[in-house]
Amino acid sequence: GEDVEQSLFLSVREGDSSVINCTYTDSSSTYLYWYKQEPGAGLQLLTYIFSNMDMKQDQRLTVLLNKKDKHLSLRIADTQTGDSAIYFCAESPSTSLKLIFGTGTRLQVFP
Amino acid sequence: NAGVTQTPKFRILKIGQSMTLQCTQDMNHNYMYWYRQDPGMGLKLIYYSVGAGITDKGEVPNGYNVSRSTTEDFPLRLELAAPSQTSVYFCASRRTGEGTDTQYFGPGTRLTVL
Numbered sequence: 001g002e003d004v005e006q007s008l009f010l011s012v013r014e015g016d017s018s019v020i021n022c023t024y025t026d027s028s029s030t031y032l033y034w035y036k037q038e039p040g041a042g043l044q045l046l047t048y049i050f051s052n053m054d055m056k057q058d059q060r061l062t063v064l065l066n067k068k069d070k071h072l073s074l075r076i077a078d079t080q081t082g083d084s085a086i087y088f089c090a091e092s093p094s095t096s097l098k099l100i101f102g103t104g105t106r107l108q109v110f111p
Numbered sequence: 112n113a114g115v116t117q118t119p120k121f122r123i124l125k126i127g128q129s130m131t132l133q134c135t136q137d138m139n140h141n142y143m144y145w146y147r148q149d150p151g152m153g154l155k156l157i158y159y160s161v162g163a164g165i166t167d168k169g170e171v172p173n174g175y176n177v178s179r180s181t182t183e184d185f186p187l188r189l190e191l192a193a194p195s196q197t198s199v200y201f202c203a204s205r206r207t208g209e210g211t212d213t214q215y216f217g218p219g220t221r222l223t224v225l
Contacts, residue, residue: 031212042201042216043154050210088153092212097142097161098169099214103153 004102006089011108018076020105022089025070029091032065034074037086037104046074046087076107084109113137117202117217124192124224132187132220134202142205143185144214145169145177147198154201160185192224 004024012018024032030051035043049056049063049072056063062075076083089102118133136143141162146154146169156169160179174196176188189196202217 033214035216042218043203045213045215048213098144098156098159101154 004089004091004100006087006102006105008103009106009108011110012079014079014081014109014111016079018074018079018083018107018109020074020076020087020089020107022072022074022102023070024072024089024091024100024102026091026093026095026100027067027070028094030094031092032063032072033088033090033092033099034061034063034072035088035090035101037088039085043088079107079109081109081111083107115202115204115215115217117200117220119220120218121221122223124189124222126192126194126224128192129188129190130192130222132189132200132202132222134185134187134217135183136185136202136204136215137183138204138206138215139182140204140206140215141182142207143179144203144205145175145185145187146201146203147171147196148201148219149198157187157200189222194224196222197224198222 006022033048034046036046037043060077064073086104088104090099115136144159145157155171158177160166166177200220203214205214
């Protein structure tokens, strides 16, 4: 079945690293994504990883993909208060024209 | 490029009223999508389109209709508004090819049905 799971909340201190985890079910997914949603706003694409990669780094963001366990993670280094938002994981099954989104992880950064 | 634009930003409807949520993209993307996001929840797909003249149902199509007469526009129609349709509605378009597969989202329409 199609199901993307994420933990609901994460709270970190400013300056620490944040790690947001996601598990997905469709091993055919070609791309996996991380989106950020700030309060009252739409979804903004943060980064994505192609399924033949294990890791992708983009400035403070590191994406790790474990295809065997169908596990995706997003690490944010030196987390800032501006990183407080909801982060959505999404997969793109090769057999579907649709993106499957997780329920989102609310990241709260405190001083 | 303006990207994906949605109008209106906010709307309050009475039960039984109708309205059309507008969505336009200027990136010449073939694929477009409508999602709804209920409070504290993820996104649920309502309808999608793979090109002008072609639409298909998503997970939660009941109570909605769409049309796609042009590549740019993908309006979502609510015929008989119900309180269960209170939600934030997001339109998205999708760019594929050349080693990329990315969805771009509009800013959303916040709809309340009373």
